[in-house]
Amino acid sequence: MVADMTGKSKLCQQIEENVNWLSQFGGDEKEGVTRLLYTEQWNAAQKALEEKMKGLHLKTYYDDVGNLFGRLQGTGSEQQVILTGSHIDTVINGGKYDGAFGVVAGIIALQYLYAHYGSPTKTLEVVSLCEEEGSRFPLTYWGSGNINGLHSKSDAKHVINKEGVKLDDAMKQLNFGKGLHSEPYRTDIASFIELHIEQGKQLEMSRCDIGIVSSIVGQKRFTVSVKGESNHAGTTPMNIRKDAFYVSCKLAKAFIELSEKYHNALYVTVGKITLSPNAPNVIPGYVEFTVDIRHHEYEVLQEAEREMKEIIKRTAGDLEVNIDCWMDEKPVAMSEELSELSKIISSEKNISSRELVSGAGHDSQVFGRRVPTCLLFVPSQDGISHSPKEFTKGEQLEKGVKVLIELLYKLAY
Amino acid sequence: MVADMTGKSKLCQQIEENVNWLSQFGGDEKEGVTRLLYTEQWNAAQKALEEKMKGLHLKTYYDDVGNLFGRLQGTGSEQQVILTGSHIDTVINGGKYDGAFGVVAGIIALQYLYAHYGSPTKTLEVVSLCEEEGSRFPLTYWGSGNINGLHSKSDAKHVINKEGVKLDDAMKQLNFGKGLHSEPYRTDIASFIELHIEQGKQLEMSRCDIGIVSSIVGQKRFTVSVKGESNHAGTTPMNIRKDAFYVSCKLAKAFIELSEKYHNALYVTVGKITLSPNAPNVIPGYVEFTVDIRHHEYEVLQEAEREMKEIIKRTAGDLEVNIDCWMDEKPVAMSEELSELSKIISSEKNISSRELVSGAGHDSQVFGRRVPTCLLFVPSQDGISHSPKEFTKGEQLEKGVKVLIELLYKLAY
Structure with a gap:
């Protein structure tokens, strides 16, 4: 490919330009991107992507929850679709790569393939999924969830956010959810391929360009409540105290240290705590704190939960401790076949790659439960994401797109 | 004394009536008392007390910060004054005993002594101190502090509360602080005697009616800040985390457990914590928490502070931990002579008493640094204070007043 004066290839420039172009929709005052589901900014981004796809010979359509597709019809008789893409929504004051890069990469890949090889044998589609982050409404994977039967449109009636906005109302305001578009649920997807930034430091630390995700961890999240007795710090003897924070410290410390038992592959985070008063x-008479545990084997999560309960029994003394599990997601394995293919392609192209486990959730875990799915990472500088500081060099984005193009080529042509 | 149909003595009834009467000034909507310095409710209470004192042959006067005195002039030539009383202000939504009982008790004691024995040899005064709690402005002991030179009127110019009200303005609105009254600072006080509720359970647990305070603990308060690195709970390997909460748990646990080394006489409380984000x-990338340590020997507080710093050194690892001491109050010993006298009086009256250390601060600690001071406690039901649930039985209040009367008699007649 032709390189410009900066030494960047045309493809690299094209990727950077498109990522920057997309980031203007929802560009916020704090130098980040805030593009929440069904907002004006979100709608403007989807509309702009639709126009872009149209200009590239892709047949565009929305489904009835607002997932936007660009289709490159296959010449063969097969009805199945090879789907690539990621999500268009962001966290509040997020960056311009998380999700968006996968959408941009998918469009560029289809454009490249059509320009170089014409129509594919198998149908290719790129998707800009409507929602993944859970930033505006208290649910996640609204886009991929509707495609895969994890969510259904009618759930929207029961979801209300902190500002009192009903998901159903927000959706209908943009004319989705009214049956004007195709039903989101699909049975014609042969495989899903997602390109995403890592949101961690593993690639950077191992100086690797491509991360091939073998599985996405399972997660459990708990709220632990400790009920003691609120009393005067000066007049309550130590031996009769029911100090809810002291007990919480002992519990949190022991929970975090459980990780060592599983060679540090069990991730334990106590991220939020409330003391009263x-x-x-x-x-402190009452304390509530959260525990987030993640591992790629569900067995380990189950065992860790049992151990946490044992620790509580041993530690609570005469205080009342409760533990409530409010998130329980099983690990999802990615397609071994597609991973192997990605590894071979990277190697052929002299692009360094490694397998890794994704500790973050992605749309790929929703697809991965139903269809062969491949999740590829490019490095995140300093492991930063969900921040305006999110950054990946153009050259690294390009390597990701190159692997994606080749993978789609091998699957569809 | 004459008992009524309920079996309560006249003195007991009089005390209960007066405590209830005083609690109407500032009685709040949540069944408690809210009587903050220089508010309308506070002013109404002082005015009502002034009238009551006048009706009981006491010569009344305010000093220039609003401490209200009732004086029973001594017949002797000595200029020194024996002072009793406590504070009139409350916490927000407090009870009717904390402070108020000591004021009521002092008035009733002087009334009783005058009625039974006429004028004393040495001058007796009862004081309704303007402020002790620190509930409206960020300072405590404004009343006793001005009498004893810990505070001075002019400090009021530099004290502003959260609502933006300047202490000086609030004071002047009620015509204090303008030189219209006597200067607060006194050099004529021979001794100070304060009767107060315990605000703890020690008397109740040991079934004792009178607590004779040997000393008021010293206190140090710290803010510990732990600076780590905020990161994704799913993508940050355990071994490279800089988890500020994990380190805080280890620190808080170790600090609290320091108490054991000092036979639990060192009180350690971690009462407040903030996690970010x-x-x-x-x-958690940043954590701040408070540590409150109390002991009746200053040496121990100094040693505990040194040990906390050692624990931080051992525990911090590659996180940045800072400790800031923002309160440092030395313990104050009460008068041994007056304590001994109180013990004898209790014993003579068949009232059970015990020595104890006060873990809470009181006006007596401000007086106690300059003049022989005696602090006597009556029990607090369930140890509750600073709450509408604050309660002490009339019979127990009465025992306190009886000891106070006898003590004042022995000192002044």
Whole structure:
């Protein structure tokens, strides 16, 4: 490919331009991108992507929850579709790569393939999934979930956000959810391929360009509540205290240290805590904290949960401790075949790659439960994501797109 | 004394009536008392007390910060004054005993002594101190502090509360602080005697009616800040995390357990904590928590502070931990002579008493640094204070007043 004066190839420039172009829709005052489901900014981005796809000989359509597709019809008789893409929504004050890069990469890949090889044998589609992050409404994977039967349109009636906005109303305001578009649920998808930034440091630390995800971890999230007795810090003898924070410290420490038992592959995070009354001179009478555990084997998560309960029994003393599991997601394996193919392609192209486990959730885990799915990562500088500081060099984005193009070529031509 | 149909003595009834009467000034909607410094409710209470004192042959006067005095002039030539009383202000939604009982008790004691024995040899005064709690402005002991030179009127110019109200303005609105009254600072006080509720359970647990305070604990308060690195809970390997909450748990646990080394006489409380960003799926990057330590020997507090710093050194790892001491109050010993006298009086009256250390701060600690001071406690039901649930039985209040009367008699007649 032709390189410009900066030494960047045309493809590299094209990727960078498109990523930057897309980031203007929802560009916020804090130098980040805020593009929440069914907002004006979100709608403008989908509309702009639709126009772009149309200009590239893709047949565009929305489904009835607002997932946007660009289709390159196959010449063969097979009805199945090879789908690539990612999500268009962001967190509040997020970056311009998370999700968006996968959408841009899919469009460029289809454009490249059509320009170089004409129509594929098998149908290719790129998707800009409507929602993954859960930033505006208290649910995640609204886009991929509707395609795969995890969510259904009618769920929208029961989802209300903190501002009192009903998901159903927000959806209908943009004319989705009214039966004007095709039903989201699909049975014609042969495979799903997602290109995404890593959101971690593993690739950077191992100086690798492509991460081939073998599985996406399972997660459990808990709220632990500790009920003690709120009392005066100066007049309550130590031996009769029911200090809910002291017990919480012992529990949180022991939970985090459980990780060592599983060679640090069990990730344990206590990220949120509330003390009551939360005053320097009052013994905390009530504490609530969250525990997030992740591992790629569900067995380990189950065992860790049992151990946490044992730790509570041993530690609670005469305080009342409860543990409530409010998220329980099983690990999802990616397609071994597609992973192997990606590895071979990378090797052929002299692009360094490695297998890894994704500790973050992705649309691929929703697809991966039903169809062969491949999730590929490019490095995230300093492991940063969900921030305006999110960054990946154009050359690294390009390597990702090259692998994606070749993978789609091998599957569809 | 004459008992009524309920079996309560006249003195007991009088005390209960007066405590209830005083609680109407500032009685709030949540069945408690909210009587903050220089508010309308506070002013109404002081005015009502002034009238009551006048009706009981006490010569009344305010000093220039609003401490209200009732004086029973001594017949002797000595200029020194024996002072009793407590504070009139409350916390927000407090009870009717904390502070108020000591004021009521002082008035009733002087009334009783005058009625039974006429004028004393040494001058007796009862004081309704303007402020102790620190509930409206960010300072405590404004009343006793001005009498004893810990505070001075002019400090009021530099004290502003959260609502933007300047202490000086609030004071002047009620015509204090303008030189219209006597200067607060006194050099004529021979001794101070304060009767107060315990605000703890020690008397109740040991079934004792009177607590004779040997000393008021010293206190140090710290803010510990732990700076780690905020990161994704799913993509950040355990071995490279800089989890500020995990380190905080280890620190808080070790600090609290320091108490054991000092036979549990060192009280350690971690009462307040802030995590940032405080989200279930993000490793806390920054944590701040408070530590409150109390002991009746200053040496121990100094040693504990040194040990906390050692623990930080051992525990911090590659995180940045800072400790800032923002309160440092030395313990204050009460008068041994007055304590001994109180013990003898209790014993003579068949009232059970015990020595104890006060873990809470009181006006007595401000007086106690300059003049012989005696702090006497009556039990608090279930140890509750600073709450509408604050309660002490009339019979127990009465025992306190009886000891106070006898103590004042022995000192002044």
